[in-house]
Amino acid sequence: MKGGFKPRIVRNFVGTYRPKIDGxxxxxxxxxxxxxxxxxxxxxxxxxxxxxxxxxxxARIKSLDVSRAEQLPGVHAVLTYQDPExxxxxxxxxxxxxxxTTSYDRMTWPTYKDRRVLxxxxxxxxxEAGVVVAAESEGTAQEALRLVEVEWEVLPFVLDPFEAxxxxxxxxxxxxxxxxxxxxxxxxxxxxVFLESGDVEKGFAEADVIIEMESxxxxxxxxxxxxxxxxxHWEGDKxxxxxxxxxxxxxxxxxxxxxxxPLHKVRVINPYIGGSFGRGNTGEQPFFIFTAILxxxxxxxxxxxxxxxxxxxxxxxxxxxHCKMGAKKDGTITAAHFKSIGDAxxxxxxxMAATDYCVRGDFTPGTLAHIPNxxxxxxxxxxxxxxxxxxxxxxxxxxxxxxxxxxxxxxEELGMDPVELAIKNFGHEWGPVPDxxxxxxxxxxxxxxxxxxxxxxxxxxxxxxFKKRGLGFSFHNSWHALWQEVPRGxxxxxxxxxxxxxxxxxxxxxxxxxxxxxxxxxxxxxxxSFLGIGPEEIxxxxxxxxxxxxxxxxxxxxxxxxxxxxxxxxVGKIVREKVLQLAAAQFExxxxxxxxxxxxxxxxxxxxxxxxxxxxxxxxxVPILATVSEPLPEEVTGTPxxxxxxxxxxxxxxGQVEVLRAVVVHDxxxxxxxxxxxxxxxxxxxxxxxxxxxxxIVYDETTGVPLNFNFIDYKLMTMxxxxxxxxxxxxxxxxxxxxAACGLGESxxxxxxxxxxxxxxxxxxxxxxxxxxxxxxxxxxxGKIPDRVSQEERR
Amino acid sequence: xxxxxxxxxxxxxxALSTEERSEGGRAPTYSIRIRINGAWQxxxxxxxxxxxxxxxxxxxxxxxxTGLKVACDEGACGACTVLMDGQAILSCTTLAVEADGHEVxxxxxxxxxxxVIEAFAEQCEPGFGTALQCGxxxxxxxxATKGLLNENPHPTLDEVKEALxxxxxxxxxxxxxxxxVLRAADKMDRQGR
Numbered sequence: 001m002k003g004g005f006k007p008r009i010v011r012n013f014v015g016t017y018r019p020k021i022d023g024x025x026x027x028x029x030x031x032x033x034x035x036x037x038x039x040x041x042x043x044x045x046x047x048x049x050x051x052x053x054x055x056x057x058x059a060r061i062k063s064l065d066v067s068r069a070e071q072l073p074g075v076h077a078v079l080t081y082q083d084p085e086x087x088x089x090x091x092x093x094x095x096x097x098x099x100x101t102t103s104y105d106r107m108t109w110p111t112y113k114d115r116r117v118l119x120x121x122x123x124x125x126x127x128e129a130g131v132v133v134a135a136e137s138e139g140t141a142q143e144a145l146r147l148v149e150v151e152w153e154v155l156p157f158v159l160d161p162f163e164a165x166x167x168x169x170x171x172x173x174x175x176x177x178x179x180x181x182x183x184x185x186x187x188x189x190x191x192x193v194f195l196e197s198g199d200v201e202k203g204f205a206e207a208d209v210i211i212e213m214e215s216x217x218x219x220x221x222x223x224x225x226x227x228x229x230x231x232x233h234w235e236g237d238k239x240x241x242x243x244x245x246x247x248x249x250x251x252x253x254x255x256x257x258x259x260x261x262p263l264h265k266v267r268v269i270n271p272y273i274g275g276s277f278g279r280g281n282t283g284e285q286p287f288f289i290f291t292a293i294l295x296x297x298x299x300x301x302x303x304x305x306x307x308x309x310x311x312x313x314x315x316x317x318x319x320x321x322h323c324k325m326g327a328k329k330d331g332t333i334t335a336a337h338f339k340s341i342g343d344a345x346x347x348x349x350x351x352m353a354a355t356d357y358c359v360r361g362d363f364t365p366g367t368l369a370h371i372p373n374x375x376x377x378x379x380x381x382x383x384x385x386x387x388x389x390x391x392x393x394x395x396x397x398x399x400x401x402x403x404x405x406x407x408x409x410x411x412e413e414l415g416m417d418p419v420e421l422a423i424k425n426f427g428h429e430w431g432p433v434p435d436x437x438x439x440x441x442x443x444x445x446x447x448x449x450x451x452x453x454x455x456x457x458x459x460x461x462x463x464x465x466f467k468k469r470g471l472g473f474s475f476h477n478s479w480h481a482l483w484q485e486v487p488r489g490x491x492x493x494x495x496x497x498x499x500x501x502x503x504x505x506x507x508x509x510x511x512x513x514x515x516x517x518x519x520x521x522x523x524x525x526x527x528x529s530f531l532g533i534g535p536e537e538i539x540x541x542x543x544x545x546x547x548x549x550x551x552x553x554x555x556x557x558x559x560x561x562x563x564x565x566x567x568x569x570x571v572g573k574i575v576r577e578k579v580l581q582l583a584a585a586q587f588e589x590x591x592x593x594x595x596x597x598x599x600x601x602x603x604x605x606x607x608x609x610x611x612x613x614x615x616x617x618x619x620x621x622v623p624i625l626a627t628v629s630e631p632l633p634e635e636v637t638g639t640p641x642x643x644x645x646x647x648x649x650x651x652x653x654x655g656q657v658e659v660l661r662a663v664v665v666h667d668x669x670x671x672x673x674x675x676x677x678x679x680x681x682x683x684x685x686x687x688x689x690x691x692x693x694x695x696x697i698v699y700d701e702t703t704g705v706p707l708n709f710n711f712i713d714y715k716l717m718t719m720x721x722x723x724x725x726x727x728x729x730x731x732x733x734x735x736x737x738x739x740a741a742c743g744l745g746e747s748x749x750x751x752x753x754x755x756x757x758x759x760x761x762x763x764x765x766x767x768x769x770x771x772x773x774x775x776x777x778x779x780x781x782x783g784k785i786p787d788r789v790s791q792e793e794r795r
Numbered sequence: 796x797x798x799x800x801x802x803x804x805x806x807x808x809x810a811l812s813t814e815e816r817s818e819g820g821r822a823p824t825y826s827i828r829i830r831i832n833g834a835w836q837x838x839x840x841x842x843x844x845x846x847x848x849x850x851x852x853x854x855x856x857x858x859x860x861t862g863l864k865v866a867c868d869e870g871a872c873g874a875c876t877v878l879m880d881g882q883a884i885l886s887c888t889t890l891a892v893e894a895d896g897h898e899v900x901x902x903x904x905x906x907x908x909x910x911v912i913e914a915f916a917e918q919c920e921p922g923f924g925t926a927l928q929c930g931x932x933x934x935x936x937x938x939a940t941k942g943l944l945n946e947n948p949h950p951t952l953d954e955v956k957e958a959l960x961x962x963x964x965x966x967x968x969x970x971x972x973x974x975x976v977l978r979a980a981d982k983m984d985r986q987g988r
Contacts (some may be wrong), residue, residue, distance in 0.1 A: 004921035019925075023916035026930030027937060029862025029902035036861035225866040225874055225931040225965055274864070274931030275965050308867045513929025513966050679924025679968060686967025711871035711963060719969040720960040727922065 001728050005674050008731040012529050013522040014565070014739070017674050021518045021540060022272075022511065031272045031542075034244040038231040038303045046231070047076055049291055049304040050141035052131040052148060054122035057157035057384040057704025058170060061120040061130050061150055068147040069133060074140035076298045078148075081118040081130035085293055089117045089258060091175070094282040094314070094349035095389060098357070099556035100488045101250045104257040107284075108357075111187050112348035114173050117258070117286040123172050123346035124384050125705045126310065128286060134294040134302050157384040157704045161320070161343035164381040172346065172382040181382040183348060186356040194356045195364060195376040203335025203373030207326025209413045214322050215402035216770040217753075219315035219345065219386050220691040223716055226274015228313065229305030230288055232295040239292055240267045246280040246510040247554040248544045254284045259292060270544040270552070276512035277687070278746070281556055282314045282349045282389035312697070312709040317354040317388030317395065318343035321402035331416050333425045335373040338399065342380035345387035351380050354388065354395030362484075363399055366477030366639045369429035384704050386697060390556070392687070393479050393746035397753060404474025404754025405767065412457070418758075419446055422475060428638035437640040437667045437733040438475065444728050445473060445665040449645035458765025466653040469660070470763025474754035475643035478666065479746040480559040481735045482566065483636045492550040493567040494627040495524065497575055501531055501599075501613045503538045504623075507564040508552035510544050514745055515676030516560040517542070522673060523565030523739070527572030531579070531612050532599015550627075558680075558743025561672045566737045567628045574626035582624075583615045633736045640667035640733030640742050644688075644751035646723075648759040652782060655775030657760060658723075659689055664748060665728040670741040674729060677744060681727035684748025686717040692753040694721070696772045827895035831858070832904030844891050851875045851886035854901055862902035862934040866963075873962030874935040876942070877901050883942025900941075902934040910986065911940050914979035918971045926975040928966035936962050940976050949980060 007015035025031045040046050066078045079086060092115045096107040118130045131148050135141035156170040163169055164181040172181050185191050204210055230243040239261065245251055248268040256266050287304050295302040306313060320341040327333045338359070344351035355378040368374060391397075411418035419442045427435030446452075454471045462468060494506040507520040517540050525535045544552045553560050580591040583601040587594065587608060595602050602609045616624070645663040650656070664681040671677050694715040698707045708714045734740045753771050761767050766781040780787040824841035831854070838844050844853055854860040854877070863886055866874040870888040877886045878900040905912060915937055918926035927933045936959060943950060943958040950958065955976045956969075964972065 002922040017919050017921055019917040019919050020927070022930065023918075023925065023927060024912070026927050026933050027912045027916035028905075028907070029934035029937070031930050032861070033864070033931060035855075035864065039856060039859065039861070041856070041859050223965055224929070225864065225872060225963065226929070227866070272930065274866070275929040277965075308869070511929075513927075513931075515925070515928065674921065675919040675923075675925045678922065679928055679966070679971065682924045682970050683928060683964075683967030686969060687965065710869060711867040712869065716963050716965065717967070718960040718963065719956045719972065722967065722969050725970060727924070 001678070001726065005671055005729040007671060011526050013525040013535060015671055015674065020515060020676065021521050021535065022542065033226050033272050033274050034229055034231065034242055034305070035226070037242055037271055038305065043231070043233070043301040046301040046303055047134040047136060047298055048138045048141045049132055049134045049294055049302050050138065050145055051287070051290070052129040052145050054125055054127040054129045056122065056152060056154050057125050058155040058172065059122050060153040060155060062153045063151045064131065065149040066131060068149070069144040072140065072144050072147060074136040075133055075144045076300065077134045077294050078144065079118065079132050079290060079294055081120050086118050086290070089289065091116055092258065092284055092286065094284055094347050094387065095353065096254065096284045097250060098281070098353060099554055101253050103253060109187070109348060109352060111184055112176060112352070114176050114348050115286060117289045124386060127346060132290045132294065134298055159383055159385055159699055159701060159704055161341050161381045161383055164383045165379065172384060183344065183352060183380040183382070186352050188360070189356060192379055193375065193377040195360050195374065198373030200335045200337050200373045200375040204326045206328065206334045208329045209410065210324065210326040211406060211409045211413055212322065212324045213402050213406040213409055214769045215405065216320045217316065217318060217398040217401050218771060219318045219388060219697050220391065220695050221312050221315045221697065221714060222277045222279040222391055223714065224275030224277065224279065227306040227308060227311040229303065230291055231301060231303045232291045233301035234296055234299065238265045238267065240269070241288065242269045242271060244273050246270060246273050246276050246512050248510065248546050248552045250554060251288065252546045255288055255292060258289050267545065267547045270510035272542065273510050273512040276555060277392050278390035278556065279314060308711065309709040312386060312706065314349060314389035315386050315697070316391035317351045317398065319355055319395065319398035321399060323402040323406045325406050325410050327410055327414060329414065331414055331421050331424050333371050336368065336371050337375045340378045342378060344380050344382050345385040346382065347387040349387045349389045350394055351388045354398060355380055358394040358396065359399055362479070363396060363477065365429040367426050367428070370425065370427055370433045385699065386706065392749045396476060396479065396746065396750045400474055400476050400750050400754050401771065404751060405757050405769065408472065408758045408761065419451065428477060430636055430638035435641065440730055440732040441641045441643045441665045441667050442475060444730060445643045445645040445663050448663045448726055448728060449647060451645070454762065457762050460763065463649065467649050467651050468763040469647060469649050470759045470761065471645065471647050472755045472758025472762050473643055473645040474751035474758065475641055476747060476750045477639045478642045478742045478744060480557045480743040481637055481639045482559065482562070482632055482737050482741070483634060485559045485563050486632050486634055488553065488563065488632065490551070490629045490631055491553065491563055491567050492629045493564050493571055494550055494625070495571050495575065497531070497616070497624040499616045499619070499621045499623065501533060501537065501616055503528060503533065505538050505540050506548065506550055508544045508548065508550050509560050509564065510552065510555050511542060512555050514555060514558065514560065515673055515679070516555070518676055519561045519672040520564050523568040527568035528575060530576060530596045530598070558745030561743055562739045562741040563632065565672065565739055566632060567630065569738050570628045570630065571626045575624055578624045578626065579612055579615060582619045583610065586615060586618060635736040637735045640669060642666045642744065642747040642751060644755045646752070646755045646759050648756060648763055650760055650763045650778060652764060655778035657693060657773055657778060659756060661724045661726065662752065663726045663728060665730065666744045666747065667730040667732045668742055668744055669733050669735045670731060670739045671729045672739065672741060677729055678727040680745050680748045682725040685725050685752060686722050688749035688752035689722070690715070690717045692756045692771050693773055827892055829894045830898040832901060838891070840892060846892055848891045849887055850889040850891045850894050850899070853891040854886060860901045860903050864931055864935065866931065872932070873939055874932050876935040876938040876962065878938055878942055881945045883939045902937055910982040911937050911944070911979040914975040914982065918975040920974055923971040923974050924968060926968050926971040928968055932962060932964045936964065936972055940979065944980055944983060948983065950976070952977065
């Protein structure tokens with residue numbers, strides 16, 4: 001925040017403003033990504049794999065002839081779904097795991113094993129079809145695919161989830177549901193109504209005011225600048241894989257389980273990764289498997305890498321919500337009912353996680369816990385479109401898109417300030433209402449945006465003849481406190497203290513840009529500050545490598561900012577004991593007679609002292625090794641809150657919406673690295689506002705062909721489009737462990753779309769429930785042009 | 796493969812790539828010279844590179860100058876920005892042969908302590924975040940900034956935004972990048988560069 005954030009506990013390094021540890025490496029262009037490793041100058045003989053992509057929204061391969069492709073000079077292998085080593089592969093699922101390493105038989109969604117490696121049944125335009133080739137150049141590989149003769153059986157397709165759920169709709173996954181496109185209920189609930197507490201009918205009967213709200217979130221792409229892929233080569237019976245998917249250990253598990261290999265014969269390396277935002281959570285991708293088979297067959301390194309177009313590969317899940325909420329005149333909410341329609345796209349991946357798993361496990365206990373009567377239900381359907389995975393959380397943005405406006409509308413009907421209504425009703429399961437964190441977050445945001453100046457909907461002054469301004473906000477529980485990370489199991493961290501008192505830190509996790517590496521170095525420096533060293537003396541190992549021995553922490557959520565840091569004090573204790581043992585031998589005293597302060601070893605009862613450096617240098621010159629592998633504390637502390645407040649300007653003549661400024665507030669418990677946290681808060685708005693206003697995947701409805709899988713027509717926010725953002729960091733809530741922290745990387749985007757919708761309403765007095773908000777939607781809502789397709793007609 | 800039911804049709808899956816197209820009617824070879832990061836280098840077109848190869852391809856795939864990135868491959872994101880004769884250009888939409896006789900500067904050619912690199916690396920001023928997160932777009936932003944400051948050594952923030960609006964940063968570090976550019980300009984001014 002401007003002027004700097006003030007930490008609750010002042011530490012030497014954690015919580016301080018300083019450059020990112022990999023800033024120089026990245027600013028010089030020296031940081032290596034998959035693309036910079038997978039070059040022929042580094043891997044002579046490397047082949048390029050290209051997979052056949054479906055030109056149809058829904059089709060089957062009736063027959064194939066690959067003979068011309070095989071004869072093309074430069075082609076080394078053509079692999080098809082008919083080859084025994086492919087046909088015998090198990091069916092798989094795109095989202096085995098939410099965030100920990102999971103085996104095939106323990107995958108999260110065993111009910112929905114709907115992916116095959118190289119299937120003959122393709123389900124969206126661009127789907128990986130039954131042929132992959134490996135050739136000496138990308139161009140030759142592409143040409144070989146052109147020579148593959150395919151006889152397609154073109155099947156009817158469906159793009160709209162409501163149409164997909166109707167009887168008679170084309171069945172997209174008969175192996176999952178032979179009768180329609182609705183996924184069987186979540187294995188965690190066994191029913192579409194996955195959560196029911198109290199009696200909602202009774203709750204609504206007790207209410208004086210009842211409101212209903214609808215929202216429609218779209219399949220927003222991750223659009224990371226670095227595209228996904230892998231380079232695989234074999235040495236004898238050992239496979240090595242470099243990948244831009246951020247879960248090295250889980251990738252190893254996936255490859256070994258699919259190809260029936262022992263774990264020690266697969267090595268997975270994550271170099272730097274060009275952005276992620278959760279996309280790796282659909283990392284159990286068939287392309288690892290066919291690339292491995294091609295590399296084995298050709299005995300050459302094989303690179304499979306998405307082009308920009310191909311990297312439009314998964315997305316934030318499209319979810320349509322209906323929310324009904326009732327309250328008494330005094331603002332006490334008596335009941336709430338949320339019903340969602342999840343549009344999974346062509347594969348289940350993580351859509352049930354978005355509509356059920358995370359709503360049940362995260363938003364409900366985190367925000368709705370004190371609503372006495374609650375009902376949640378979900379219906380997820382396949383359509384012939386891009387699948388939905390995880391993106392900066394799972395399902396949180398989507399439910400917030402209905403929740404934020406519902407709270408706004410309910411407060412209006414009650415004649416209450418929505419800030420007051422929120423504080424009166426919402427809080428997490430493990431604490432009282434009013435929730436201290438929510439109060440602090442909302443009051444800070446309201447103060448900084450100037451909430452007291454908010455006018456009645458549509459009643460503010462007019463600017464430049466046609467423009468109206470409005471304020472709005474939304475709030476949500478933050479994403480991932482320490483106790484929610486317990487399923488990760490043991491957390492492993494190791495340091496080596498060299499004889500010159502410098503340190504090699506092994507806290508393996510792929511660096512995707514989140515800055516958890518800096519958090520780890522700072523917490524390590526705090527834990528080892530008794531050695532008289534700082535972050536400059538600590539070298540972080542930038543590449544994650546399953547062969548180095550320690551389990552990596554998957555960058556699936558922002559808790560990586562502190563889960564490994566929680567091990568640092570334990571590492572520090574081991575190092576202290578070992579240094580004392582070395583010094584004891586040199587002083588010819590017992591270790592308990594000595595102490596270490598600021599890099600000096602003292603004999604407590606005499607004047608004798610010696611620097612740690614001298615102690616280490618005079619010892620056997622073998623680095624001190626300290627390795628910790630421990631589970632996280634299970635103490636349940638609830639979660640803190642986040643809110644986004646925005647001011648928008650709506651041009652009532654053109655329908656254009658401009659966000660003038662945003663205040664993004666997070667209570668983190670402990671801010672590990674303020675410039676990193678603020679970078680998430682500010683940067684997250686570029687993504688969230690893009691999803692709200694400019695980004696949209698457009699399909700040709702007559703063919704199902706996506707029309708804008710490129711960076712010209714899929715409109716990401718640029719430097720000119722982004723408003724001024726005020727990032728506000730608070731430390732009010734307290735979690736467990738050394739740092740008592742909660743993540744924020746996901747929740748920086750959660751509240752923004754709903755805040756913008758509320759601000760548009762405040763500006764012009766009309767509600768819009770669908771994003772992206774396009775000018776024509778605003779004009780239609782204002783009654784200036786006819787509404788092309790009303791929501792009712794669609795249903 | 797002659798059967799065709801009413802619901803079937805045959806398709807070609809891809810057009811010829813530019814790379815393959817050039818292998819058809821091959822023109823006689825000729826040489827081009829490009830001064831890359833201070834040193835003249837000669838390439839035989841048709842042997843060392845194809846006439847259809849982009850400058851990005853030559854720099855990355857043949858010369859291993861991997862600082863620049865090819866992220867969109869169609870001039871929409873700026874990650875491949877390099878300087879040609881001091882001006883920022885997109886190397887993914889420039890043919891290698893177009894650089895014949897010109898001076899090309901990639902990020903590898905900047906001095907270690909270049910003030911723009913320093914400003915991007917060290918930005919941590921409260922309220923803006925860091926000027927880079929994943930770092931994939933960063934070399935493109937650094938080179939676009941070099942191009943801007945060559946033309947306009949004292950830009951306003953609005954001029955910075957205008958000049959860098961062709962570069963995409965999905966992590967959204969724009970506010971911090973703006974600060975870094977202003978800071979680099981100040982530093983270069985003080986150093987008289």
